[in-house]
Amino acid sequence: xxxxxxxxxxxxxxxxxxxxxxxxxxxxxxxxxxxxxxxxxxxxxxxxxxxxxxxxxxxxxxxxxxxxxxxxxxxxxxxxxxxxxxxxxxxxxxxxxxxxxxxxxxxxxxxxxxxxxxxxxxxxxxxxxxxxxxxxxxxxxxxxxxxxxxxxxxxxxxxxxxxxxxxxxxxxxxxxxxxxxxxxxxxxxxxxxxxxxxxxxxxxxxxxxxxxxxxxxxxxxxxxxxxxxxxxxxxxxxxxxxxxxxxxxxxxxxxxxxxxxxxxxxxxxxxxxxxxxxxxxxxxxxxxxxxxxxxxxxxxxxxxxxxxxxxxxxxxxxxxxxxxxxxxxxxxxxxxxxxxxxxxxxxxxxxxxxxxxxxxxxxxxxxxxxxxxxxxxxxxxxxxxxxxxxxxxxxxxxxxxxx
Amino acid sequence: xxxxxxxxxxxxxxxxxxxxxxxxxxxxxxxxxxxxxxxxxxxxxxxxxxxxxxxxxxxxxxxxxxxxxxxxxxxxxxxxxxxxxxxxxxxxxxxxxxxxxxxxxxxxxxxxxxxxxxxxxxxxxxxxxxxxxxxxxxxxxxxxxxxxxxxxxxxxxxxxxxxxxxxxxxxxxxxxxxxxxxxxxxxxxxxxxxxxxxxxxxxxxxxxxxxxxxxxxxxxxxxxxxxxxxxxxxxxxxxxxxxxxxxxxxxxxxxxxxxxxxxxxxxxxxxxxxxxxxxxxxxxxxxxxxxxxxxxxxxxxxxxxxxxxxxxxxxxxxxxxxxxxxxxxxxxxxxxxxxxxxxxxxxxxxxxxxxxxxxxxxxxxxxxxxxxxxxxxxxxxxxxxxxxxxxxxxxxxxxxxxxxxxxxxxxxxxxxxxxxxxxxxxxxxxxxxxxxxxxxxxxxxxxxxxxxxxxxxxxxxxxxxxxxxxxxxxxxxxxxxxxxxxxxxxxxxxxxxxxxxxxxxxxxxxxx
Numbered sequence: 001x002x003x004x005x006x007x008x009x010x011x012x013x014x015x016x017x018x019x020x021x022x023x024x025x026x027x028x029x030x031x032x033x034x035x036x037x038x039x040x041x042x043x044x045x046x047x048x049x050x051x052x053x054x055x056x057x058x059x060x061x062x063x064x065x066x067x068x069x070x071x072x073x074x075x076x077x078x079x080x081x082x083x084x085x086x087x088x089x090x091x092x093x094x095x096x097x098x099x100x101x102x103x104x105x106x107x108x109x110x111x112x113x114x115x116x117x118x119x120x121x122x123x124x125x126x127x128x129x130x131x132x133x134x135x136x137x138x139x140x141x142x143x144x145x146x147x148x149x150x151x152x153x154x155x156x157x158x159x160x161x162x163x164x165x166x167x168x169x170x171x172x173x174x175x176x177x178x179x180x181x182x183x184x185x186x187x188x189x190x191x192x193x194x195x196x197x198x199x200x201x202x203x204x205x206x207x208x209x210x211x212x213x214x215x216x217x218x219x220x221x222x223x224x225x226x227x228x229x230x231x232x233x234x235x236x237x238x239x240x241x242x243x244x245x246x247x248x249x250x251x252x253x254x255x256x257x258x259x260x261x262x263x264x265x266x267x268x269x270x271x272x273x274x275x276x277x278x279x280x281x282x283x284x285x286x287x288x289x290x291x292x293x294x295x296x297x298x299x300x301x302x303x304x305x306x307x308x309x310x311x312x313x314x315x316x317x318x319x320x321x322x323x324x325x326x327x328x329x330x331x332x333x334x335x336x337x338x339x340x341x342x343x344x345x346x347x348x349x350x351x352x353x354x355x356x357x358x359x360x361x362x363x364x365x366x367x368x369x370x371x372x373x374x375x376x377x378x379x380x381x382x383x384x385x386x387x388x389x390x391x392x393x394x395x396x397x398x399x400x401x402x403x
Numbered sequence: 404x405x406x407x408x409x410x411x412x413x414x415x416x417x418x419x420x421x422x423x424x425x426x427x428x429x430x431x432x433x434x435x436x437x438x439x440x441x442x443x444x445x446x447x448x449x450x451x452x453x454x455x456x457x458x459x460x461x462x463x464x465x466x467x468x469x470x471x472x473x474x475x476x477x478x479x480x481x482x483x484x485x486x487x488x489x490x491x492x493x494x495x496x497x498x499x500x501x502x503x504x505x506x507x508x509x510x511x512x513x514x515x516x517x518x519x520x521x522x523x524x525x526x527x528x529x530x531x532x533x534x535x536x537x538x539x540x541x542x543x544x545x546x547x548x549x550x551x552x553x554x555x556x557x558x559x560x561x562x563x564x565x566x567x568x569x570x571x572x573x574x575x576x577x578x579x580x581x582x583x584x585x586x587x588x589x590x591x592x593x594x595x596x597x598x599x600x601x602x603x604x605x606x607x608x609x610x611x612x613x614x615x616x617x618x619x620x621x622x623x624x625x626x627x628x629x630x631x632x633x634x635x636x637x638x639x640x641x642x643x644x645x646x647x648x649x650x651x652x653x654x655x656x657x658x659x660x661x662x663x664x665x666x667x668x669x670x671x672x673x674x675x676x677x678x679x680x681x682x683x684x685x686x687x688x689x690x691x692x693x694x695x696x697x698x699x700x701x702x703x704x705x706x707x708x709x710x711x712x713x714x715x716x717x718x719x720x721x722x723x724x725x726x727x728x729x730x731x732x733x734x735x736x737x738x739x740x741x742x743x744x745x746x747x748x749x750x751x752x753x754x755x756x757x758x759x760x761x762x763x764x765x766x767x768x769x770x771x772x773x774x775x776x777x778x779x780x781x782x783x784x785x786x787x788x789x790x791x792x793x794x795x796x797x798x799x800x801x802x803x804x805x806x807x808x809x810x811x812x813x814x815x816x817x818x819x820x821x822x823x824x825x826x827x828x829x830x831x832x833x834x835x836x837x838x839x840x841x842x843x844x845x846x847x848x849x850x851x852x853x854x855x856x857x858x859x860x861x862x863x864x865x866x867x868x869x870x871x872x873x874x875x876x877x878x879x880x881x882x883x884x885x886x887x888x889x890x891x892x893x894x895x896x897x898x899x900x901x902x903x904x905x906x907x908x909x910x911x912x913x914x915x
Contacts, residue, residue, distance in 0.1 A: 083655045083766035084795070106659075128608075139602070141611055142580055157857040158850060163762040165577060165794045165834035167566045167615045168842070168849055169876065170858045174579070174611025178604065195661030223544075223632055223702045251662055253709030254701065261703060299603020301522040328522075328601045352912040354605045371606035377595035382606055384864035388857075388885075399606070 003048065003066060004028075010042060011035050018070060021061055025051070027068040033090075033148055033156055033187040039069065040185070041154025044392045050152075051396045052181040054120030055094060057290060058127065062362040063396040071122050074187055079162070080105045085193040086145060086162050091122025091186045107193040110137035110249075112228075112282060114289035114322075114331060114358075122186045128178030129297075129358055131286055132247070135324050136227035141177040143192050149176055149184035152390030162190040175385070178356075180370045182397045183389040199255035202247045202278030203262065203270035212244040213306050215266055216325040219246065220302070222265035224258055228282075233321040236285050236333075245281060246270065285322060292320055292333035295359040296341070298348055300328040308353065315344050331358075338367045342401075349373045362398070369401020415483050415503060424481065428463050428505075431473045436511070438462035447491065447506055448499070451553070453755045453805060454814070455496035455840050459486070459506035466511040468528070468586075468624040475622060476592030478505055484870045487622045489530065489561030492553040494758050495839025497565065497617050497875055504873065507622065509560050515539050516625065516913075523630045524583060524600055526913055529560020529623050536628070545630040548575040551835070552743050563623050566615030568835035570666035570742070571698075573793040575631065577835065579614040586625035586913050587613065590866040600627050600912050612861070617837050618872040620865035625913045634665070634700035638711035639735040642723035643691035647671055647776070647788075649722035650693035651769035654792045656721040657697065658765055662710045667793030668696040668742050671772075674749065674787040674800075678741040681748035685741025691724070695792065696742055745789040746800070752785060753802035757814055761822060763830035765795040774824045775799050782817040796834035797825065823848065838876045846876075852883035860885045 001009075004016050004026050011030055018029045030036045043050050043066075051065035055072060071092035079088040082105045089098055095109075096117040102109055112131035113124045125147065128140045137143070146160025149172075159172035176186055205215060212231055219229065228247035237243035248258040262270055273281065289295045300308045305325040312318050312332055320333035336344075341364070345355045357370045374382065379400075386399070416424060428437045438444055439461055448458045465471045478485045486500035488508050500506040512528035515536060519525070520543035525536060533554040536547040550569035551557055557567070563585070568577045575581075584598035598610035613620050644650035650669060657667060670678070675687045675694060687694050697714055701707045715726050729735040741748075749756055763771045772788065775797075779786035790798040799821055803810050822832050822845045832838075832845045846855060859877045862869065 081764065081766065083659050084764040085658055086764065106661075138576070138580065141608060142576060151857070155853045155857070158854045161829075161831045161849075163764055163795055163830050163834070165568055165572070165762050165791070165796045166831045167577075167833050167835055167837055168831045169838065169846065169855075170619075170861055171566070171579065171611055171615050172857065172861065174608045174614075175861075177608060177611070179607045182607070194663070195659065198661060223635065225632075225702055251706070251710055251713070254703070254706040257703035257706035297603070299599060299601040301519075301524075301601050303521045329603065352599060353601065354599050354603045356603065374605055375596045377589075377593050378597065378605065378609065381595065381609060381864055385607065385861065388860045388864055 006042065007039065010038055018072070021068050023062060025065050025068045027070055029070045029073040031073045033074070033150065036069070036150045036185055036187050037154045037156045039154070040150050040152060040394065043067065043394050044153040047392065048394065049396050050394045052185050054092060054123035055118050057116045057119055058123050058359055060361055064362070065396045069185060071120060071185070071187065077101055080107065082107050085195065086164065087191045087193055088162060088188065089121055089191065090188055091125070092120050094118040095121060095124065102193065103196055106196050108196045109143060109191055110194050111140060111143055112286060114286050114295060116287055116290050117283070121189055125177050125186055125189055126179065126181050127358055132228035132230040132282065132322065132324060134329060135229050135327055136225065136249070141174050144173050144177055145190040145192050147173045147176050147186050147190070148188035149186045151184045152392055152394040157184065160190060164192055180397050180399060181395055182386055182399045197249040199252045200247070200249045200275070200278070201255050201259060202245055202273045202281060203259070204273060204281070205244045205266070205270045206239055206241045207244070209242045209309065212242050213325060215244055215269070218265050219262065220326045222261060224261045224265060226258065229324060229326050231323040231325055232285055233318055235319045236288055236322055237281070238284065247278070247282070288320060289331065289333045289359070292335070293361060294336045294364060295331060295333045296355055296357045297329060297331045298353050298355050300330070300351070300353040302326055302328045304328060304351070304353070305330070311347065315347065316340055338364055341368045345372055365398040367402050369398055371399055372401045415481065425461065427477055428461065428474065431477070432463055432465045432470050436464040436466065447488065447508070450491045450493040450496060450498050452494050452496055452757065452841060454757060454811065455499055457499040457501050459500035460502045460504055462506045462508060464508045464511050468512065471507065471509070471512065471622055471624050472588050472592055472594060474507060475588045479591040482868065482870070484873045486872045487564070487618045489558035490532070490556050492557040493561060493565060493839065494760065494836040495833065495841045497837050497839030497872070498561070499840065509622070510558065512624070518543065520545060522600070524627055525630055526625060526627045527559055529558060529563070529626060531559050533557050533559055533562060540630050541633065544633055546633050547581070547628060548631050549578045549581055552746060559626055559628070560623050563614050563626055564616070564618045565835065565837040568791065568794070568796065570668050570791060573667055573791065574663050574665045579611060581629045582610055582614050582626065583629055584627040584913060585610055585613055585623050586911070587621040587623050589621045590868065590871045594624070596911055596913060598627070602629070615837070617839065617876050619862050619876055621871060627913060632702070635702050636700065636704040636707035637735065638699045638707055639729040639738055640697045640711060640715060640718070641687070641727040641738055642695045642697065642718040643688045643725055644693045644695070644722055645691065645724055647693050647772045648769040650695055651772050653695060653718055653721040653723060654768055655766050656717050657714060658793065660713060660717050662699070662713055664697045664714065664793060665700040666696070666698040669788065669790055669792035670694050670742065670745060671788040673785060674745050674789040677748040677752055677787065678745055681744070681751060683741050683744040683748055685737050687741060696738060742789070749787055749800055749802060752787070754804040754806070755802070757801045757818065759797070759799045759801065759818055759821060760833045760836035761797050761825035761830060762834035763795045763797065763825050763828045767828040768792065768795060771797070771824060771828050775821055778817055778820045778824070782813050784813060784817055794834065795830065840875060843878045846878050847881040852881060856882040856885040
């Protein structure tokens with residue numbers, strides 16, 4: 001019996017009636033968390049190697065595997081609770097659809113990840129790719145109340161819950177966020193929401209990188225607390241020069257006060273954008289990272305932002321950069337060779353700055369690894385966790401890269 | 404005296420080895436800091452919860468990170484269980500050690516190693532008392548935001564172990580949101596550094612996994628935390644209600660308004676009376692069924708004032724009998740003192756107090772509060788509610804006299820019903836106090852056998868022999884079989900596997 005016949009017998013015809021993969025790997029779309037568990041339990045017995053896919057718009061669907069498991073049929077939203085500001089969604093839901101349904105109920109998921117609007121929720125959680133709103137609302141993990149995931153041997157594991165505070169048991173939710181699927185396929189996510197902001201204003205300032213870095217510093221010192229505060233390279237912002245974009249979101253009174261504070265701190269140099277212009281700026285910047293073959297993030301300290309930008313410019317170029325100088329996070333997009341990425345990671349490690357490879361073709365990510373550098377003694381912990389959640393090494397995930 | 408304590412540690416050691424253990428510990432930390440006499444050890448037999456009591460075999464108080472590591476290595480070599488402990492203010496029996504275990508008390512590691520105002524972070528030792536860090540950061544206009552009620556006594560190491568919350572976590576997040584990096588001594592004494600001062604993990608988020616693991620994964624020896632600017636503008640409102648249900652409904656209305664208060668706390672009538680009868684009397688209306696204490700804060704006076712007006716209107720529209728806005732800092736502090744000292748004030752109600760902890764979806768608060776009142780009436784117990792309403796984080800507190808025959812059993816039975824009620828409402832059994840010993844029995848109500856087994860297997864990655872804080876968090880009997888679990892039960896150590904890693908980061912970001 002062929003692999004697909006076996007899957008058909010397990011999950012029904014509809015689970016295999018999905019678009020074929022470009023590389024000929026059979027693609028299966030289970031329609032429920034239990035079906036994912038059944039499939040992975042069988043994969044463990046049969047020794048199948050499985051790659052995990054969402055909508056296929058972020059990580060390329062190119063890892064060598066016996067089977068591609070796509071979450072795209074896990075696209076339900078079992079609950080949106082505006083009074084509790086929480087929601088439960090399956091991992092395969094596209095973020096554009098989720099966002100729309102949340103907005104219809106007056107709620108908002110304060111995440112603006114890089115990539116296309118239709119990226120799946122599971123992809124964003126698994127890769128922990130937050131966008132500029134990380135400045136005001138925290139990284140991906142801060143938006144998660146709980147997850148359900150399926151291990152490499154087909155066990156369904158629940159972590160957290162749907163309430164906003166929860167310390168029952170170890171926090172496996174945070175472990176799943178940003179593990180790139182190494183510890184399981186995320187099938188269901190409980191989300192912390194915010195009320196849709198009453199006011200949302202973006203203001204921009206063009207200039208040289210040096211000038212804008214100083215302005216960013218002035219904003220931080222003035223105690224202004226934007227929702228996003230992003231330094232974008234000219235190519236990313238589609239401008240002649242670098243762009244500093246500041247976004248305020250919240251009550252009308254808060255946004256008005258922050259705007260006034262910004263004017264005072266920077267001498268009124270920022271230009272406000274219309275709502276559609278602001279939306280388009282952030283959206284285009286996010287989508288740009290899906291058009292470049294490689295994207296990574298580095299997490300330094302605020303006072304090292306400028307130095308890190310210099311380093312990137314020197315070692316790998318600075319054409320596609322989105323940096324949050326007030327929190328020290330930089331996202332880079334572009335083309336890069338394996339050697340260059342490895343060298344950069346080594347240099348950054350010397351500065352105590354981690355580099356996480358977020359997106360790359362398989363030959364690059366298998367050689368470089370999403371993580372690739374651990375502190376002394378951490379490698380065995382990660383390896384132990386992988387063995388715990390994927391004892392048969394079913395998942396094809398380039399967590400560490402090759403020697 | 405030495406042999407008087409040694410009965411239970413015989414389980415692991417021959418008598419002369421016990422003497423040798425004490426001598427070796429004394430060599431590491433100094434004889435004054437090894438406690439073996441029964442009266443001394445009894446001091447550590449409880450935490451803030453009166454229902455559990457365990458007398459540790461030996462108590463050791465290391466004075467430095469190196470001493471902690473040396474002690475842990477020694478205990479690792481002897482295969483002895485141990486329990487890390489901070490100030491002992493926990494409320495789940497999480498820091499209690501049996502007679503066969505060594506209690507490692509970390510309160511002497513109380514140095515603030517670094518405050519980096521430019522990058523808004525601090526590096527501290529685990530025994531630093533929570534409020535001390537905010538005091539030290541204040542000259543820089545910064546603060547450490549998580550503020551458990553016990554913040555004048557509890558330690559940041561304990562906060563990390565329990566993922567502690569506090570009133571202002573509604574807006575700013577619990578401890579996990581604020582921990583950037585950790586240095587940890589593992590069960591066998593190996594030292595690892597997790598996370599980075601910028602907050603971006605090196606690989607999977609092991610800091611996130613460690614925070615809230617209740618000491619099961621090792622001992623945090625250095626902790627890097629995020630500091631936040633002290634709010635420049637603050638408004639504190641006190642709203643009173645003639646029914647608990649109406650107050651609960653007002654909470655949902657505030658949350659749905661789109662404005663996130665810094666804190667939104669509720670106290671019921673029993674709690675109000677206790678506070679008003681105490682030296683912490685805050686001027687809460689004695690005839691109210693409940694009061695809500697709401698605080699708005701931010702960087703801008705005008706914005707905070709406008710938000711406070713909106714919240715005041717929401718409270719009035721949803722049944723508040725009156726809303727008092729604190730006129731000045733003095734009045735604000737008085738209103739808060741009543742809330743923060745409510746647990747102490749409740750000590751007046753009876754000899755013993757069980758501070759319970761559970762979370763429900765905020766929209767279910769009115770129903771759940773009524774059900775809790777019914778349970779209290781059925782069991783003939785006094786239950787007072789003082790809690791983080793904005794988070795749905797309940798603290799139904801049961802006042803009782805443990806000397807009354809049969810009363811403890813009634814308290815236990817009522818607690819179990821309250822937990823079942825919260826789970827049925829879609830909630831959880833603890834929001835900030837942890838599982839410890841107290842909540843172990845409820846874990847199978849919340850998690851299935853596979854999910855519990857997954858937790859236990861994760862624990863084995865850090866501590867294959869389950870020696871660090873044994874018997875806490877995961878009820879072993881309820882775990883399904885897991886490959887890694889079987890290995891550990893046979894007593895075989897997980898070998899350290901090779902990791903395909905391009906290189907390793909050799910230095911420490913937490914050196915100061």
